[in-house]
Amino acid sequence: xxxxxxxxxxxxxxQYILVDSLGKIIDTDDSIIPSESKYSIQEVxxxxxxxxxxxxxxxxxxxxxxxxxxxEKKSIIADIVIYTHDNNENIIIIENLTEHYNRxxxxxxxxxxxxxxxxILELKNEYLLEKEQFKNNFIANxxxxxxxxxxxxxxxxxxxxxxxxxxxxxNYLDIILSANNDLKYRIxxxxxxxxxxxxxxxxxxxxxxxxxxxNKIATGYQIFxxxxxxxxxxxxxxKLPSYLVGDRYRLKQIIGNLxxxxxxxxxxxxxxxxxxxxxxxxxxxxxxxxxxxxGIGIDKSEHDSIFERFTKVNPNSQNNRNIGLGLAxxxxxxxxxxGNISIESQSNLGSKFVCNLSxxxxxxSHKLLEVSHEIVYPxxxxxxxxxxxEDSELIQLSILKILSSNGNFFLNIISNGEDVIPTLKNQEAxxxxxxxxxxRYSAExxxxxxxxxxxxxxxIPILALSTEVFKEDLKRYKRSGIKDVISKPxxxxxxxxxxxxxxx
Amino acid sequence: xxxxxxxxxxxxxxxxxxxxxxxxxxxxxxxNYKVTIGVHIFKKVVEVSNSDSIxxxxxxxxGQDDIKKTRSSYLLGTNGFIYVFDLSRPIxxxxxxxxxxxxxxxxxxIPVKVVGNKMDLVTKLYLKDYxxxxxxxxxxxxxxxTGSRVDNLFSKLAKELL
Ligand SMILES: Nc1nc2c(ncn2[C@@H]2O[C@H](COP(=O)(O)OP(=O)(O)OP(=O)(O)O)[C@@H](O)[C@H]2O)c(=O)[nH]1
Ligand SMILES: [Mg+2]
Numbered sequence: 303x304x305x306x307x308x309x310x311x312x313x314x315x316x317q318y319i320l321v322d323s324l325g326k327i328i329d330t331d332d333s334i335i336p337s338e339s340k341y342s343i344q345e346v347x348x349x350x351x352x353x354x355x356x357x358x359x360x361x362x363x364x365x366x367x368x369x370x371x372x373x374e375k376k377s378i379i380a381d382i383v384i385y386t387h388d389n390n391e392n393i394i395i396i397e398n399l400t401e402h403y404n405r406x407x408x409x410x411x412x413x414x415x416x417x418x419x420x421x422i423l424e425l426k427n428e429y430l431l432e433k434e435q436f437k438n439n440f441i442a443n444x445x446x447x448x449x450x451x452x453x454x455x456x457x458x459x460x461x462x463x464x465x466x467x468x469x470x471x472x473n474y475l476d477i478i479l480s481a482n483n484d485l486k487y488r489i490x491x492x493x494x495x496x497x498x499x500x501x502x503x504x505x506x507x508x509x510x511x512x513x514x515x516x517n518k519i520a521t522g523y524q525i526f527x528x529x530x531x532x533x534x535x536x537x538x539x540x541k542l543p544s545y546l547v548g549d550r551y552r553l554k555q556i557i558g559n560l561x562x563x564x565x566x567x568x569x570x571x572x573x574x575x576x577x578x579x580x581x582x583x584x585x586x587x588x589x590x591x592x593x594x595x596x597g598i599g600i601d602k603s604e605h606d607s608i609f610e611r612f613t614k615v616n617p618n619s620q621n622n623r624n625i626g627l628g629l630a631x632x633x634x635x636x637x638x639x640x641g642n643i644s645i646e647s648q649s650n651l652g653s654k655f656v657c658n659l660s661x662x663x664x665x666x667s668h669k670l671l672e673v674s675h676e677i678v679y680p681x682x683x684x685x686x687x688x689x690x691x692e693d694s695e696l697i698q699l700s701i702l703k704i705l706s707s708n709g710n711f712f713l714n715i716i717s718n719g720e721d722v723i724p725t726l727k728n729q730e731a732x733x734x735x736x737x738x739x740x741x742r743y744s745a746e747x748x749x750x751x752x753x754x755x756x757x758x759x760x761x762i763p764i765l766a767l768s769t770e771v772f773k774e775d776l777k778r779y780k781r782s783g784i785k786d787v788i789s790k791p792x793x794x795x796x797x798x799x800x801x802x803x804x805x806x
Numbered sequence: 807x808x809x810x811x812x813x814x815x816x817x818x819x820x821x822x823x824x825x826x827x828x829x830x831x832x833x834x835x836x837x838n839y840k841v842t843i844g845v846h847i848f849k850k851v852v853e854v855s856n857s858d859s860i861x862x863x864x865x866x867x868x869g870q871d872d873i874k875k876t877r878s879s880y881l882l883g884t885n886g887f888i889y890v891f892d893l894s895r896p897i898x899x900x901x902x903x904x905x906x907x908x909x910x911x912x913x914x915x916i917p918v919k920v921v922g923n924k925m926d927l928v929t930k931l932y933l934k935d936y937x938x939x940x941x942x943x944x945x946x947x948x949x950x951x952t953g954s955r956v957d958n959l960f961s962k963l964a965k966e967l968l
Contacts, residue, residue, distance in 0.1 A: 348849035352812040352863040368844025
């Protein structure tokens with residue numbers, strides 16, 4: 303009974319081939335793989351060519367599962383079993399499992415692809431990080447190299463402006479000064495962004511006088527706007543608190559960048575700054591800042607992208623806004639201060655940037671601290687001597703010029719790291735300035751070896767003249783005994799402030 | 807005279823074993839990944855010298871993350887191995903040493919060529935960074951995509967098999 307069913311449901315899934323020990327076909331059919339017309343099994347498919355040695359050993363059993371075989375007219379996936387005998391008759395059994403294995407292939411396909419994708423993603427992230435880091439390092443290095451020339455050019459332009467110049471020369475010098483300033487800001491912007499992207503921009507909170515800050519910004523931009531033939535209008539809410547705690551420099555940068563942006567894109571009409579108080583709650587003051595202009599405006603489609611760095615929105619659009627980095631920095635700083643920014647603008651109808659941010663209100667006792675910030679430069683009984691270790695001639699000259707016009711310091715200049723210790727053994731110094739660009743020596747190394755000289759030397763304040771402004775750099779300096787950093791580009795005031803602060 | 811030799815390609819999945827073979831046999835390449843299951847067998851006759859040619863029967867194995875998982879019948883009677891890894895995926899060469907050790911122990915006199923594939927995806931700097939891991943072990947840096955060093959690989963092995 304079973305036999306009948308077996309025949310009825312017999313699946314033609316197997317093929318049997320009989321070969322001798324050399325592979326000559328004794329008996330076969332064409333049911334799965336075409337072989338009837340072949341003389342030897344080796345001619346049937348290269349698979350058999352490569353295993354034909356196995357037929358020479360009798361009484362063996364070999365199992366090849368999932369073998370993909372391509373023929374002219376078809377491809378199959380089969381399990382192939384071989385039994386060798388000692389009567390020179392070897393049987394090859396081919397079980398066609400193409401369908402079964404094709405289903406399995408799909409599973410394997412999905413599994414492998416998802417595993418590989420996750421690995422590639424990991425790698426991509428790694429690559430991206432590397433690239434990002436490279437970019438940030440590049441930016442930092444590049445801007446460092448610009449710092450010495452910018453410092454010198456600013457300082458000497460300033461000294462030049464104090465000489466007798468005719469009005470034409472004064473005009474030219476004004477342009478040089480303002481171009482130099484511009485350059486300085488742009489480089490600082492680039493560095494700020496590099497810091498932001500590497501997570502190193504931290505807010506530096508102090509108590510400050512808000513009204514004073516706003517008035518300073520107002521006067522500064524009043525002059526700038528007038529030069530561009532624009533009206534500059536301001537309005538400050540009388541309810542604004544006088545003192546707040548926050549990063550004064552960054553708040554100024556937010557407002558300044560917005561005004562700069564407005565002035566850049568307004569050829570006639572006015573630019574305005576309005577600051578008001580939203581509320582004071584839980585010792586926090588929420589400020590509302592509006593910067594409006596009557597300039598070319600910003601198309602709605604561009605409202606989001608203008609906050610991205612390096613955007614030059616839509617090169618085909620007629621208002622070719624080359625925004626630079628300012629707005630990207632504003633957006634980031636606001637986010638750090640739990641603030642937000644939005645734009646109300648349409649092409650040709652001017653723009654209004656509106657932001658809200660909150661800062662801590664100052665406690666009474668803190669308010670007094672801030673007043674005595676300005677340093678007056680007193681004269682000393684005896685001139686102080688400064689040892690400058692710096693290999694940039696531009697910086698050497700700049701410092702020489704600043705100190706000689708101040709008149710309270712002797713300057714002793716060394717360009718080589720090797721000369722530092724021998725010089726200090728023979729000469730006194732009241733303060734030591736070390737540049738971070740000395741060849742073969744880092745400022746920290748030099749500072750450490752100075753400190754090791756003697757207890758007297760240990761007490762000499764050492765300041766770094768540095769192009770490095772990242773948090774880690776500053777920490778590194780502190781650890782090596784460097785008291786403070788004068789960052790390049792610097793001007794006469796920032797140099798003298800630091801010298802007077804540390805000189806004994 | 808033509809002799810026939812069995813070459814087996816081994817390595818993790820997706821490293822480009824099938825692609826290297828396709829480049830060598832048909833001189834084509836596809837970006838699409840079709841996972842090999844079991845084993846796929848190809849043949850190409852190469853001239854080794856004026857009088858000698860060699861019929862390479864190439865076994866393209868399903869990728870394994872551990873060589874020990876390979877079905878042992880596939881490795882029977884192998885004349886030469888090509889161990890392939892993917893330069894762009896460190897996981898495929900992390901255990902290169904022990905993988906090769908397995909071959910050395912079980913197939914002591916059979917030549918093995920070690921191949922870092924997908925050369926087109928990585929930079930010189932990257933190679934340098936990783937050279938500690940595989941530098942001294944690799945025989946060929948190939949790209950199935952560009953075809954770089956693929957023929958050299960197979961013909962070098964073929965010569966050694968004669
Ligand atoms: N860029 C690049 N891609 C390659 C190269 N070789 C292979 N690939 C790609 O890598 C993927 C996997 O290639 P396969 O040749 O199928 O890999 P395999 O080693 O045979 O994989 P399994 O059969 O699963 O073991 C495919 O998408 C190929 O296009 C190469 O040299 N360069
Ligand atoms: Mg494959």
